[in-house]
Every structure is written in structure tokens, then in C-alpha cells.
Amino acid sequence: MSALPDNFIREIEAVVGAVGMVCDAERMQSYLSDWRNAYRGEAALVVRPASTEEVAAVVRLCNQYDIALVPQGGNTGLCGGSIPDASGTQVVLSLTRMTGIREVDTENETITVEAGAILQAVQEAAAEVGRLFPLSLGAEGSCTVGGNLATNAGGTAVLRYGNMRDLTLGLEVVLPDGQIWNGLRGLRKDNTGYDLKHLFIGSEGTLGIITAAVLKLYPAVRSVTTAWVALPSAHAAVQLIGIIRSLCGDRLTGFELMSRQSVDFVLRHVGACSDPFSETHPWYVLIELSDTQPDAPLNELLEQGIGEALERGVVTDAVLASSEAQVAALWAMREGISEAQNHEGPSLKHDISVPVSCIPAFIQTTDQRLLDQFPGVRIVAYGHVGDGNLHYNVSKPVGSDDTAFKAQQDAIMHVIYEATTGFQGSISAEHGLGQAKRAAAKHYKDPLELALMRAIKTTLDPKGLMNPGKVL
Template sequence: MTTAGTIFSAAKGDATRSLISDPARFESEVLEPIRAIVGERGVITDRDTMQPLMVAWRDSWEGRVPLVVMPATTEELGAVVAICAKTNTPIVPQGGNTGLTGASQPHGDNSEIVISTQRMNKIREIDLDNDTITVDAGVVLQVIQETAKANGRLFPLSLGAEGSCQIGGNISTNAGGVQALRYGTARALVAGLEVVLPDGQIWNGLRGLRKDNAGYDLKQMFIGAEGTLGIITAATLKLLPLPTASATAFLATPSPVTAVAWLRRAKSMLGECITTVELMERRCIDVAMKHNSGIRDPLPTRYDWYLLVEIADQGKHDSLEERLLSVFEAGVEGEELIDGVIASSAEQAAAIWRIREGTPEGQRLEGASYKHDVSVPISKVAQFISEANSALETRFPGLRSFAFGHLGDGNIHYNPLQAEGGDKATWQSYLPEVNQIVHDIVARLGGSITAEHGIGRLRIEEVPRYKSDVEMTMMRKLKQCFDPDNLMNPGKLLKMERASE
């Protein structure tokens, strides 16, 4: 655990003061030149129209800006950013506004403008021989999935918000999702990027190459950077063979220890056809059924822990079902599983998935909860849950354990709930202490305090506690190199000083 280390100042003096604080100059030197580039459709100044883009869909992030810009092309976006650089105007890049850490919400002091990629929504090219698809940053994830499927391919990134999130935001946050066990996070699915840099220059790195060893892999700098180094405007994405069959099961396991043991067995018996292994404790099932209509318990008996498993491959469903049944039976014999059901139809599989999808919504309606998107080595998942539960139960009697998530890649959403009947405001006041207890355990086990949601504003104060001085300094030097005036998404991911006003 370390101190924050050096903060690099980007101050250049009064010559580079932001014009937002001067309405007349802002209109003449920022708004009107931008309007001339993007047209009336690309400019929003009405507060009511802007409001949906100012508010996070979950939690309490809300901002205020004098201007939202919606360019239609990369060239327009580059020209807009060049004006912002010239006038020292801070920018908040925004995609589908589905993030969970406040990274795409502006601050509430009217000190920034939002640049939205909503109008940049074209599919540029599909190369089936190369198994790639090139798309604008504003294309909705589900559209990419459906386009790939219509061409006999799979784009495997899959998230709860896939019907509204945009691929540029997915890449900027290195989104994970429910199939990361097999296919990796967004980072593993990107072959090339197009990016507008903080000075307005356009870097075209849309290469669909599997091998390119000619220097630094620059695209990696922007994946997971949360819009702090530049704005992703397009991506070339990898496509994979479309599975022809899948099988889904809902399995009961005695504990997280036995769940990990069964996962090890399943990997050896099923290989790469495993796409999803989700861990859920009993309270997750109860809360999902309580607050979502149409969700039913797949098993007649209650158990403490469950696994939602999906496998997919080429071939027939019956063959996959037989393979899944074999590893289930082996798990029962090895005392890693105690009960289970394999879906016999697509409808039954969808009903099982509704439990997992209904868990976050049910949790939200249970009062105060403490959300932790953490990862540890898979071998340490059981130890983490046990130690975190013990520490919190000792410090906060009545706090209810609530753990679910992606066992296959070690990413657990550890979101304990307030005591039943307790005062929500009182329990919410414990959040900083709960966070530190949980995150200290994660760090001690060699994990990360943010596995797939990113840092944004939510974790920006905590990150220096869990990264070394060397790592923090490297991150700040990278930010200073790309964005010396700290105009790209300031106050997100990394604390930097802005130019003095």
C-alpha cells in the first residue's frame, strides 16, 4: 500500500484558461465554430434535452454542462477536439452512458462539454476471410452481435446492457461480461482502433492483423483508458466461428471451495467449449425472485450455492448435453455438486438466465448495498468470500452476504446488503469502511479492486492505496504525454491537476 505519489501539473497560466467561464467568448470561440462543423443536429444546448446524458442509469452520478456535441464522422469529431484543445475546453467522451463508475458523467460545475458518439453508428466493413468487422464507436453492441450472426460469425462480448451500450465505451472500459472465461475481455477482441487524440489529430490504426510486431502496440493504450487519453472513433473487431449448439445448466454446489474444484474438473473434461460459469449464493436467488416477476427456482430444494453453466460448440445440442451431463455426474461423484438441472429447451435456458439477470435489479431494491467489482485468482475466490464475510460480520452485525459473478475468470461482484429492517441512510454511511475492509483483503490476495467496471470517479481516490508509487507514476507520465493539459475526461481514472484558472 502506497501514497499517491507525484501529481504532474498541466498548468500553463492564464493564457490557456477555459472559456466556459466566459459565456460570451465561449459562444463565439467554442460553440459557434463547433456548430459550423457539426451542424444544428450535432449541437445540444437545451438543458432538458441534455438531461438524459447527464445522469447515470445507476447510482447518483449527475453532471451539468453548457454543451453536448454529437459529431457524425471521425473528421467532425477531430475538428471539434481541435477547437477544444485551442480554447482549453475540457471534454467528457460519452457512448451509451451505461457505465457503473461515473466515467461518462460530467461533473456538476458546468466546467466541461460532452462529446457523444451516438451519431457515429455505421458498420464500415465486414471481412469474412479475415474474420473481422470494422464499426464506428457509436454502434450498439447488440447490433454488432446480430450483424456477425447474420454473416455466420460470432462476436462474443456479451453484457447486460448490450441493447444500449456502444462499442466505443465497451472498449474504453475494457468491458468483460459473461463470456470472458472463453473469449476474454474487450481487449482480446480488438484488432485495431481509430482514435482522435487530445489535440484533434486522428490516428488510424484500423489494421485487422493477427500479427504486427512493428513497434509499440499503441491500441492497447486506449483500451481501458476510459477516454482519458483520446476518443475512440472506430474499431476493427475479431469475429469467431458461430457455435451451432449450446447447453445450459443450473447446478447446486456445497460451497465456493467445491465450486472451484468442479470448475477445474469441467475445464479438463470440456475444454474450450465452456463459455460461462457463474457463481451465485442462495440469497441472490431469493432476491431475484422477490423483486422480478416470472423468475422461478429451477430446483425443488434450497441449497447454499449455485453455478450457472453454459457451453457452446460446433455440432448438435444432444452431443453437448451429453458432455455436460457427464461432467455433472462426475462432479456429484466427487462431492463437488449435489443437484442440478440441464435445460431441455431454449426457453428453459432463458428462464435460468433470468435469475442471473434479475439479481442486480433485485439487489437494488433491498436497500443499501455495497458494490464491489473485484477479481482475485480463481484459486483464491473461496478464501476471499470467506474472509470478507467474516470481517464484515464481525464489524457490522446483521450485514447480509451477497456474492455472485464470473467464477470462470475470478471476477466476483461482492455486494453485501444492509441488515433487514435497518435504516438505509445509516447503513450507507458505512460505505467507506466497508470498501476498505473488502479491498484490503482483495489486495492481500493479489487481486484487483475493479475487475471490469473501471475506475471512473467511483474508485479514483482508492486506487493509489493499492498501486505502487512506480505504477502510479507510470500512469501519470502516460497521461501527461498524451494529454498534457488534462482536457480528456479530467477527474476520471487518475487524479491530475488542471490548468489554473
């Protein structure tokens, strides 16, 4: 608290009240590190406004006193984008009190929610009126809509519904000077100039603070079929998704690729998970088809597609879930990978994307380079094949020293990012840049793109007070 002027503190309290301030060092702790304890900072104050108007008033005061702000939602990110720096001079602005569902418009197929709303609560509000909000993440029980927007979250249903850019029609944003831009329009067509909402989606709080959004709703899903499929290679996964897409069209909702190393970790560390097959296989995919019709012939379609793939040698084994419990068990295998890897000691996590057609060559090339340079590392590759997004993680060799492995982080990252760039890919598919990839972006993004980004940042935030040290 001593880093802040007394007048500022009094004026902040006049805006948000004592309940909207966290000053005690012990209570602050959960706001100062991410859920993995990978990033940690210090803050002079945590402010928890309860309305857009309070957010705007806090931002105006920070602008007046030249105090940097770090917006924060559920704090479930993986790149440290919502964590303050180590100076102890920044203010964390938490949106977790702004949880309102402002409107559900079933005729327009939209839902308007505040930025602090938990993703699962938005899903449930849609379900209550017979609709679907399709964004689905492992952290959906704790991540917030504001954070999902700030990082342009993707998740497991991108194949059919797209990421947050595709799911958003309008935004309400507090700008760095405290003005409120009310872009909460539920329009699917608005060709009146620049589409400003896309500046803020994916900007990680560096251009303004998203306080509310109009999101798209879809008809409720009434039929689902899930299969666990064994493959001889990553190339087979690309072949298989082509077969299933040609047959099933947009009924294909999920297509998740997992290496055997990923599955081994889950079987070792996640309770109640068991291998669906008696034999091991190099690769697996989890396929989900869904339909709005209650009796859609999804089993028959998926069986037909897998049968064709078996005949062509693309698939080596497959099992279709026959109950909701089996569906949950198969998804637990996929969703347990990140947690399971944490039990194996330090791991270096990379969220990259390449063209779908390049996935097999990327994996083969990068695996070989890493194993040549860092013998014994364990590569945990999994992700959303249909949109080219791989979570390409590296665990330390068995029995190796943690500190020595962590010291190789930059060298390992260099190998992965060089390969990603070589395949015309991106070093961040859905996690953002935050503080983790800011330096790498300088090297791997086009200089002109970075210059344009800096020009936009300077125009909207000339003082550089919005989440400094992130993205740029």
C-alpha cells in the first residue's frame, strides 16, 4: 500500500467501497500468482469493482495518478498475462464481482454477460432456455468470459463453432482513459466501418478492459456420439479427419489428438482412467459427433467413417462409447493430460499452430531435433487437429535434475519455435502471449505486424498503463 498516494487510495475506496479493495498481504496472494505457480508478482492493491461504471472510475483514477493496471479474471491463463510484475507498484483490477447474466434473447440467439461470469455459468444459463453456448475448456468451472475474450480462447469445439472471435457479436469496453465504449450490439451484420471489437478480443487487457459481451447461442445438442480411436501415426490422424468430415460435415464437433506418451501419463496419475485397448498404439484421437436431433444416426455415421478408415489402414482399433459414463471416461483421458504431466516434474509447455496438412511433418521434424539435442526428454503432444493447434509439451528425462532441465528452457523453446516458423505456423494458438512469449514474439512475428500493433497500443494507451509488460 505504501507505493500508492494516500489520496488515490481514498478515492478508490470512495468508488468501490471497502468490500471492493483487497489490501491485506495474505488475502492478496491468490491474485499474485497463476494457478500453476509458474508466474508470481507483487501488487500495491487489488481492486474489485462491481459494475462497469466502477471499472471506468477506477481506470480514470489510475490514468490521473499514472498507476499501471493489470486486469484479471479467473486467473487460469498459461502465459502469465494476468499477473502483475515484481515492482509492487501496480494495481490488479479483478472482475470477479461482475458476474451478471444481463440478458438472454432466444429470438436473436444471443446472451449478454458480464466479464466476470464463469464460463460454466454461461453454459448453464444457455441450457436453461434450451440453447447451447459451445465454448468448452478444461478450466470452464473457474475461467471467466472476460479472460476467454482477452485471450481469444478456443477449446475443444472450435471445429464446429469457432473460437471466441467467432462467438462474439458485441463488447462493452472501458478504454485506458476511462471512457466506456458501448458496443453491445447483437448484430450479425454491421458494415459501418472498422469492427472495433476485434481490437480488444485477444488483446490480453493491453488496450482496454472488457466488461461485458454479447455472445452467440446455438440450438441445444440432443444427440452425441463419442469414439476413442487408435492410429499408427500422426499422418493417419490428418487422413482420418478428412474421412470423417467428408461423411459427417458439421456434425463433427471434436477431434482431439493424443500421443502415447500423453496417455501413459494420464494412466499413471489420473485416478479412474483405464486404457480402452489391451494393446498400446503410437497415437489416439477422441472423436465427437453431435446433432440437434434427438435420434440422429450418429453411431451409424461414425461407424461407417471408422470402417472406411480401417479398410484403408488409417485406423488400427476403435471403440464407441455406449453410455454417458464411458463418454465421461474418454474425455477424462483427454482433459487429464495437463494435470498428469505436472506429476512428472517440470515441463515446458508450448501452444503452437501449423496448417493441418503440416502437423505430421512438424511432429516428426521437431521430435527428432529435440531428441538429438536433449536426449531422454519426453514429448507430450496433443491438441485440436482440425484447427492445427498442438499443445507440444516437453517433460524432463526420467531421473534428471529439475534445475538443469529448467535451464534448457530457452534452448528447447528455440527448437520448437524455429520448427513452427519453418512450417508457417504461430508460436501461440490459443493461450496468448502474456509475459511468457512476449520476447519470442519480437523474433518470430513479422516486424511490420509488430509495428502496427505498437501503433494501435500507443493510440489507445499513450501512457502505457494497461497491463504493461504483456504482449508487447
